[in-house]
Amino acid sequence: MPDLTARVGLVGFGTVGTGVVRVLREHRSDIDERLGFPLVLKRIADIDLETDRGVPLDGIELGTSWEEVVEDPEIDLVVELVGGTGTAKDLVLAALGAGKRVVTANKALLAHHGDEVYAAAARDGTDIAFEAAVAGTIPVLRALREGLCADRIESLMGIVNGTCNYILCEMEEGSEPYPNCLKRAQDLGFAEADPTFDVSGMDSTHKLAILAGLGLGANVHPDDISTEGIEGVANLDIEFAREFGLRVKLLAIAKRREDGVEVRVHPTMIPGASVLAQVGGPMNAVQVRGEMSGPTLYYGAGAGSIPTASAVVADVMELARAKHLGVAGRVPPLGTPTLRDVPIVRSEDLEGEYYLRFSVLDRPGVLAAIAGALGERGISIASVVQPERHESRAVPVVIMTHRAREAALRKALEEIDQQGAVQDETRVIRIEREI
Ligand code: HSE
Numbered sequence: 001m002p003d004l005t006a007r008v009g010l011v012g013f014g015t016v017g018t019g020v021v022r023v024l025r026e027h028r029s030d031i032d033e034r035l036g037f038p039l040v041l042k043r044i045a046d047i048d049l050e051t052d053r054g055v056p057l058d059g060i061e062l063g064t065s066w067e068e069v070v071e072d073p074e075i076d077l078v079v080e081l082v083g084g085t086g087t088a089k090d091l092v093l094a095a096l097g098a099g100k101r102v103v104t105a106n107k108a109l110l111a112h113h114g115d116e117v118y119a120a121a122a123r124d125g126t127d128i129a130f131e132a133a134v135a136g137t138i139p140v141l142r143a144l145r146e147g148l149c150a151d152r153i154e155s156l157m158g159i160v161n162g163t164c165n166y167i168l169c170e171m172e173e174g175s176e177p178y179p180n181c182l183k184r185a186q187d188l189g190f191a192e193a194d195p196t197f198d199v200s201g202m203d204s205t206h207k208l209a210i211l212a213g214l215g216l217g218a219n220v221h222p223d224d225i226s227t228e229g230i231e232g233v234a235n236l237d238i239e240f241a242r243e244f245g246l247r248v249k250l251l252a253i254a255k256r257r258e259d260g261v262e263v264r265v266h267p268t269m270i271p272g273a274s275v276l277a278q279v280g281g282p283m284n285a286v287q288v289r290g291e292m293s294g295p296t297l298y299y300g301a302g303a304g305s306i307p308t309a310s311a312v313v314a315d316v317m318e319l320a321r322a323k324h325l326g327v328a329g330r331v332p333p334l335g336t337p338t339l340r341d342v343p344i345v346r347s348e349d350l351e352g353e354y355y356l357r358f359s360v361l362d363r364p365g366v367l368a369a370i371a372g373a374l375g376e377r378g379i380s381i382a383s384v385v386q387p388e389r390h391e392s393r394a395v396p397v398v399i400m401t402h403r404a405r406e407a408a409l410r411k412a413l414e415e416i417d418q419q420g421a422v423q424d425e426t427r428v429i430r431i432e433r434e435i
Pocket of ligand 1: 133135136160161162163164190191192198203302303304
């Protein structure tokens with residue numbers, strides 16, 4: 001009888017790696033039954049073999065060298081959970097070069113070097129799968145790659161960073177200061193090793209580059225994506241948003257336009273009754289709008305050890321089946337053999353509604369000057385709120401605009417921010433109502 005066992009090597013035994021061991025152990029019989037052949041975790045490599053991960057490791061060969069995993073002729077599938085673009089890139093390319101099938105959750109690697117990695121997989125006649133790289137356990141990449149492949153996607157809007165969503169929700173509750181919320185997200189295993197990637201929006205940007213490739217067929221590099229994190233969002237902005245029936249979410253947005261694509265990540269005010277506004281805590285959701293399919297929504301745990309590991313193991317199973325059938329590259333990683341180079345719409349050319357929070361001294365003529373600078377550039381005011389009166393210190397003045405061109409808005413703000421009564425940089429948050 002031939003040995004049908006598929007053998008897996010895992011590199012990176014951190015939060016998600018530990019989850020992978022648990023999923024493989026606890027669901028072993030279901031997995032083997034669904035596959036029709038055994039799936040075995042043969043080796044684990046990590047630089048730290050001292051820390052107790054609390055999972056049984058009997059029968060698994062442990063080592064510190066990823067090369068041993070990649071060079072093991074018995075290993076069919078390599079799971080890369082190292083993260084980053086250094087060692088991870090070397091080991092993924094080496095594993096593909098050795099004819100192994102590779103599963104990764106590494107969004108930074110794919111966003112920055114996806115073209116090289118996908119080309120290597122095709123050249124080496126093997127496969128790479130990466131569902132867990134975007135929105136953790138949610139099978140949104142599969143949905144875009146296969147379920148929606150006959151459609152033309154018009155837009156994607158996602159809450160794809162659990163840490164930021166968790167922090168914004170906690171701030172909304174008013175319960176705890178920002179550092180405590182971030183610390184909890186780290187303790188719960190949502191945040192990146194360096195949480196700056198989360199709060200600066202960069203993690204969402206990496207995920208959006210992958211989503212824009214799959215959804216719009218567009219070749220988007222992280223540098224093309226206008227990115228703003230949540231560091232500048234104040235409790236005050238969240239409170240004002242609520243007064244207008246809006247909520248603040250960090251959205252990753254990709255839209256098809258006649259003149260190119262819009263790709264941006266930023267805090268966004270969205271209607272409180274919209275589906276995305278209901279996404280609470282560390283959960284993720286991606287809303288996809290297709291020309292034929294209309295809106296579809298993908299919701300679930302976007303981070304965390306076990307949910308993310310479940311997506312990793314699903315990819316392992318898919319590639320183990322392909323190996324078993326002797327096929328590779330059944331569907332291209334981004335759903336198309338080649339991405340299109342399309343113009344990326346510049347921020348200045350965006351058009352939308354804006355929330356503006358000025359910090360001004362409460363003096364006669366200040367509001368008139370602000371309104372004048374906006375009016376001169378054709379920016380029409382929808383609402384104004386000035387909640388308090390303090391003659392000696394700065395007060396917030398909030399203006400909601402009608403649709404305006406961003407270039408005109410920036411010019412007006414440059415002029416306004418130079419006025420003596422303006423005490424601080426004006427806070428600008430984009431509003432998206434059509435979601
Ligand atoms: N740091 C990410 C998040 C984890 O908070 O969503 C998954 O990429």
